[in-house]
Amino acid sequence: MTTALPISLPGMSAAPQYLYGSRFFPSASGFEIKGPVFNSHIYPLPIEAPPHASTFPSPSKLTSLAHDYNSVPLVESEIYAQMLLLRKKGYPLWKPKSDNSRLPESYKREGIHIGDVGILTESGGFDYLFNICQGPDHELNLGRVPEDFRPILDFDCDDTEDYTQEYELGSHVASDPNRIHQRRIPASPTPNNPFKNRLHSAIPDEVGAGLSYSSTASKGALLVLPEGGKRVDHLHRARFEKYAAECAPSWYMHVNGALGRTAYNGSLYLVTGFDKARAWGVASFSDAIPENIQLEYVPKSTHSEDRYPKYWFRTCDSASSSSGADDRYGQQSGCIFLRGFKIAVRETCAKSRSSLVVDIATVAVSSSSDTYPF
Numbered sequence: 001m002t003t004a005l006p007i008s009l010p011g012m013s014a015a016p017q018y019l020y021g022s023r024f025f026p027s028a029s030g031f032e033i034k035g036p037v038f039n040s041h042i043y044p045l046p047i048e049a050p051p052h053a054s055t056f057p058s059p060s061k062l063t064s065l066a067h068d069y070n071s072v073p074l075v076e077s078e079i080y081a082q083m084l085l086l087r088k089k090g091y092p093l094w095k096p097k098s099d100n101s102r103l104p105e106s107y108k109r110e111g112i113h114i115g116d117v118g119i120l121t122e123s124g125g126f127d128y129l130f131n132i133c134q135g136p137d138h139e140l141n142l143g144r145v146p147e148d149f150r151p152i153l154d155f156d157c158d159d160t161e162d163y164t165q166e167y168e169l170g171s172h173v174a175s176d177p178n179r180i181h182q183r184r185i186p187a188s189p190t191p192n193n194p195f196k197n198r199l200h201s202a203i204p205d206e207v208g209a210g211l212s213y214s215s216t217a218s219k220g221a222l223l224v225l226p227e228g229g230k231r232v233d234h235l236h237r238a239r240f241e242k243y244a245a246e247c248a249p250s251w252y253m254h255v256n257g258a259l260g261r262t263a264y265n266g267s268l269y270l271v272t273g274f275d276k277a278r279a280w281g282v283a284s285f286s287d288a289i290p291e292n293i294q295l296e297y298v299p300k301s302t303h304s305e306d307r308y309p310k311y312w313f314r315t316c317d318s319a320s321s322s323s324g325a326d327d328r329y330g331q332q333s334g335c336i337f338l339r340g341f342k343i344a345v346r347e348t349c350a351k352s353r354s355s356l357v358v359d360i361a362t363v364a365v366s367s368s369s370d371t372y373p374f
Contacts, residue, residue: 077124094124111333170206210298233273
């Protein structure tokens with residue numbers, strides 16, 4: 001187990017790695033992300049450094065941004081990710097499902113897939129770019145892949161472990177289970193719950209009229225899963241890592257060139273696993289007075305049994321929250337936790353020849369209290 005090395009490629013700055021590291025992990029080393037322990041798999045590549053440095057973000061601009069970043073208060077999506085990383089389930093998405101209307105129809109319907117390459121966004125979502133398990137003519141990749149793109153060959157992308165009941169009905173994930181408490185809202189009609197007889201029949205008994213949450217901590221995060229959720233992980237992660245090492249320079253040139261994303265070095269993320277749900281609620285709070293924190297997550301009333309159940313935070317005191325659900329009952333496309341690895345490229349000099357080395361970095365699972373999944 002080794003610490004990932006600092007990255008430097010002409011025209012490509014690693015400043016935002018310091019930027020995000022100093023925010024989420026304020027006491028670590030390596031990548032300037034303090035606290036996490038990384039596995040680093042380094043693959044030397046016999047190719048020249050990309051000649052067009054202008055296709056990467058300006059180092060001076062990124063350095064300036066990193067210098068000022070710590071003075072900016074955390075927003076709700078950052079608090080949410082920071083706090084739920086402690087549960088070591090993967091990277092928590094504040095936005096489990098993208099609302100980008102330009103995504104392929106199948107992606108909007110099914111959500112994140114094994115083999116997706118994308119970028120974790122500042123708003124707490126996943127910016128999908130392309131999928132390495134599908135060919136260039138597949139719907140998921142049309143107009144999205146590099147000219148020299150080839151899918152990962154002789155590889156079964158469906159060779160996964162699937163846990164369809166990873167999360168139970170009416171369950172939740174709290175940043176600190178000992179300090180965030182759940183109780184069921186009484187099912188009998190009250191002034192605060194006049195719609196008891198108009199709720200969808202598919203709402204689980206474990207949810208009933210709704211769930212109420214309180215906290216004895218002033219900072220925390222909460223994920224509510226009224227209909228539970230599933231977990232999927234690919235069994236051959238090492239093959240993904242090797243393939244990413246072979247293709248990473250081409251990916252960065254394409255993403256920052258044809259796709260115009262200005263993706264900083266180390267920001268590309270390859271998905272090897274995820275947790276998904278049909279319906280979800282997310283909430284976070286910081287610098288709050290504990291006795292003022294009150295959240296009520298309840299089913300929405302409906303006049304038609306043909307509609308799928310929906311849920312919302314009816315009460316959200318001293319916290320920020322959001323909720324969502326798929327359009328079909330039984331479909332699970334909301335990605336609540338993401339697993340995979342980030343890919344970074346750095347230049348080395350071997351026998352007077354410039355070459356590239358790709359760092360595949362992921363946080364190791366550890367019992368240490370300051371180690372986070374990433």
